[in-house]
Amino acid sequence: MVAFRRMTEPVLLIGDLGGTNARFALADADEPGFHQPMEFACADFATADAAIGHYLAQLTTAGPDLICLAAAGPVQNGSVRLTNNHWRLDRQALAGQFSVDQVIVLNDFEAVAYALPTLDSSDTQTIGPGAAPNLTGADFTVGVLGPGTGLGVAGLLGRSGAVYPVVGEGGHAGFAPQTAQQVEVLRILRKRFKWVSNERLVSGPGIENIYAALCTLNGEPGSPRSAEDIFALARDRRNPTALDAVELFFEVLGQVAGDLALLLGAADGIFLAGGILPRYPQLLDQSGFRHAFKNKGRYRALLEQVPTHLVCRSNPGLLGVASCARQAWTAQAAQSS
Numbered sequence: 001m002v003a004f005r006r007m008t009e010p011v012l013l014i015g016d017l018g019g020t021n022a023r024f025a026l027a028d029a030d031e032p033g034f035h036q037p038m039e040f041a042c043a044d045f046a047t048a049d050a051a052i053g054h055y056l057a058q059l060t061t062a063g064p065d066l067i068c069l070a071a072a073g074p075v076q077n078g079s080v081r082l083t084n085n086h087w088r089l090d091r092q093a094l095a096g097q098f099s100v101d102q103v104i105v106l107n108d109f110e111a112v113a114y115a116l117p118t119l120d121s122s123d124t125q126t127i128g129p130g131a132a133p134n135l136t137g138a139d140f141t142v143g144v145l146g147p148g149t150g151l152g153v154a155g156l157l158g159r160s161g162a163v164y165p166v167v168g169e170g171g172h173a174g175f176a177p178q179t180a181q182q183v184e185v186l187r188i189l190r191k192r193f194k195w196v197s198n199e200r201l202v203s204g205p206g207i208e209n210i211y212a213a214l215c216t217l218n219g220e221p222g223s224p225r226s227a228e229d230i231f232a233l234a235r236d237r238r239n240p241t242a243l244d245a246v247e248l249f250f251e252v253l254g255q256v257a258g259d260l261a262l263l264l265g266a267a268d269g270i271f272l273a274g275g276i277l278p279r280y281p282q283l284l285d286q287s288g289f290r291h292a293f294k295n296k297g298r299y300r301a302l303l304e305q306v307p308t309h310l311v312c313r314s315n316p317g318l319l320g321v322a323s324c325a326r327q328a329w330t331a332q333a334a335q336s337s
Contacts, residue, residue, distance in 0.1 A: 009029070010029045010065040010066065010329060011026060011061055011062050011063065011064045011065050011066075012026060012027040012028070012029060012064065012065065012066045012068065012322075012325045012326065012329055013026060013052070013055075013056070013064035013066070013067045013068070014026070014027050014034060014067075014068050014069070014318060014321040014322050014325050015052065015055075015067075015068075015069040015070065015318075015321065016069075016070045016108060016111060016315065016317035016318045016321055017042070017048060017051075017069060017070065017071045017072065017082065017087065017089070017108070018042070018072045018082075018084075018085075018108060018148060018149055018275070019042070019072050019082065019083065019084025019085050019148065019149030019150055020041065020042060020043075020084075020085070020148070020149045020275075021039050021040065021041060021042060022039070022040050022041075022042050022045075022048070022051050023037060023038070023039045023040075023315060023317070023318055024037070024038055024039075024040075024051075024052065024055040025037040025038070025315075025318050025322070026059075026061065027068075027321070027322035027325045027326055028326070029326060029329050029330070029333075030326075032118060032322070032323070032326075033319065033322060034318055034319065034322040036059065037315065037318065038055055038058060040054065040055070042082075042085045042086075042087060043085070045087075046086075047087060047088075048069075048071075048087045048088070048089050049093075049094065049097055052067075052094075052098070056098075063098060063099065063100075064098060064100055065100065065101075065329075066100060066101075066102045066103075066104075066325060066328060066329050066332070067094055067095075067098060067100050067102070067103045067104070068103075068104040068106070068321050068322075068324055068325035068328065069089060069094075069103075069104070069105055069106070069321070070105075070106040070107065070108040070110065070111035070317050070320070070321050071087075071089050071105060071106070071107065071108055072084060072085075072107075072108040072148075072149070072150055072152065073107070073108075074107065074169055075105050075106065075107050075110075075167075078090065078091030078092065078103075078105055079091065079105070080105055080107075083150055084149045084150050085149075089105055091103045091104075091105050102328060102329075102332060104324060104325065104328055106321065106324060107152075107154065107167045108152055108317055109144060109145070109146070109152035109153060109154035109167070109273075109317075110154055110165045110167045110320075111316075111317045111318075111320035111321045111324065112144050112146070112152065112154065112271075112273050112311075112316050112317050112320055113144050113154040113155065113156040113163075113165040113166075113167075113320065114156070114163065114165060114319075114320030114321070114323045114324050115316040115317070115319040115320030115323065116133070116135055116142060116144065116156055116271060116311075116316075116320075117135040117136055117156075117158070117163060118319060118320075118323060119133070119135075119311065119313060119316070122312075123311065123312055123313035124271070124309040124310060124311055124312060124313075125281055125285075125309065125310040125312055126307060126308070126309050126310075127272070127284060127285055127289060127290060127308045127309065127310055128290040128293075128307070128308055129304075129307070130269070130306075130307025130308070130309070131307065132309075133268075133269055133271075133307070133309055135156075135158060135268070137161075138158070139158050139159050139160070140156075140157070140158040140268040141155070141156075141157050141158075141264055141265055141266050141267060141268055142155065142156050142264075142266050142268050142269045142270065142271060143155045143156075143257075143260040143261060143263075143264045143266040143269075143270045143271070144156065144270070144271040144272075144273055144311075145170070145171075145253075145256065145257060145260055145270070145271075145272065145273070145274075146272055146273035146274020146275075146276075146277060146311075147202045147203045147204065147206065147253065147274045147275075147276045147277065148203065148204060148274040148275035148276060149203065149204055149205070149275070150171055150199050150203050151170075151171030151197075151198055151199040151202045151203050151206070151256075151274075152171060152273070152274060153168065153169070153170030153171050153256075153260060154166060154167055154168070154170075155260075155264045155266065166264065170198070170256075170260065171197065171198055171199040171202070171203075172197045172198070172199060173197060173198055174195070174196065174197060174198070175189075175196045175197060175198050175200060175201055175252070176255070178255055178292075178295075179251075181217075181248065182248070182251075182252070184213075184217055185201070185210060185213045185214070185217070185248070188213040188216055188217070189201075189209060189213060192209075198252070198256050201248075201249065201252045202249065202252050202253050202256060203276075204227040204275070204276060205227070206249065207227045207230050207231070207245060207246070207249045207276075208224060208225065208226065208227055208230065210245045210248050210249055211224075211225055211230050211241065211242065211245040212224055214241050214244055214245055214248070215241060218241060220241060225242070227276070229242075230242045230245055230246065231246060231276075231279070231280055231283070234246035234247075234283065235280065235282075235283060246283060246287070247287055247288060250283070250284060250287035250288060250289040250292075251287070251288045251289070251292045252292070253272075253289055253292075254287075254288065254289040254290060254291065254292030254293040254295075255292045255293070255295075257270050257272070257289075257293050257308065258292065258293040258294060258295070258296055258303055261293075261303060261306050262296065262299065262303075266306065267305070267306060268306075268307075269306060269307045269308065269309055270293075270306060270307075270308045270309070271308075271309050271310075271311055272284075272308065272309065272310045272311065273311040273316055277310055278310065278311070278312055278314075281310055281312070284310060289308075290308065293306075293308060294306075
């Protein structure tokens with residue numbers, strides 16, 4: 001157990017833990033946003049507890065009064081094993097380790113969903129037709145998805161001034177090919193994976209899978225390329241296969257985003273987040289994403305009216321976790337008074 005001294009102002013420790021990186025910060029009890037953010041590589045720490053302890057050791061503040069963490073994996077009974085790294089979080093264990101009464105564990109895209117109403121027009125870029133989002137003062141239904149180490153998916157409902165996240169593991173739904181090329185890519189990927197989910201194509205490892213599959217289809221020998229290299233080659237138009245891979249990546253992203261809009265009834269918009277897309281807004285905007293998004297047969301006209309927005313603000317997950325932590329602290333304080 002780690003013992004900390006207490007101070008007058010509450011210390012709300014927040015974190016957004018992904019497959020590759022862990023981001024921590026402190027949230028204020030009475031103001032939006034967060035401060036003192038730091039980012040660490042998950043591979044550098046044996047456990048999430050060790051990473052949290054390392055972050056706290058860098059600060060001059062007291063130990064936390066509340067911990068609120070988002071993690072990339074399904075949360076069950078206050079515990080989550082991250083899908084794409086070796087960490088596991090347990091609410092009760094964290095409470096004991098850091099001497100905290102309240103620990104909240106969220107799915108990482110649940111946290112991104114919480115952040116959406118706090119964004120302003122400068123935090124997003126609209127892809128295709130539509131206006132800047134406004135999720136305050138009215139009922140709404142939106143979805144959010146984003147590729148990074150994996151593919152996160154969530155929804156957010158606004159009803160009578162309150163917001164309700166819709167949480168699941170949509171990135172692991174089965175990939176449904178819509179073109180002859182996609183059928184061939186699926187055929188190749190099925191030789192490697194027992195289950196070809198959307199995440200096997202729409203993620204950092206996913207673009208690598210697409211590129212390798214296209215090399216096989218084209219009869220091109222060569223060593224595997226990283227996601228960063230593939231996007232860079234496509235951006236500079238230096239490699240036809242990389243260009244095709246990136247186009248297929250955005251095409252499948254559009255298909256999945258359109259499916260999400262139909263599943264949720266997200267007439268007010270679909271938001272695009274994650275670690276990859278904000279780095280390549282021009283490639284996204286010039287791709288076939290929007291065509292694939294609305295290409296839903298009899299429901300094409302309906303999807304044409306649904307706007308799609310790229311979240312450009314850095315660390316939206318932390319922003320959402322901060323909002324959740326602040327609400328939890330306010331509720332706890334009200335019960336104690």
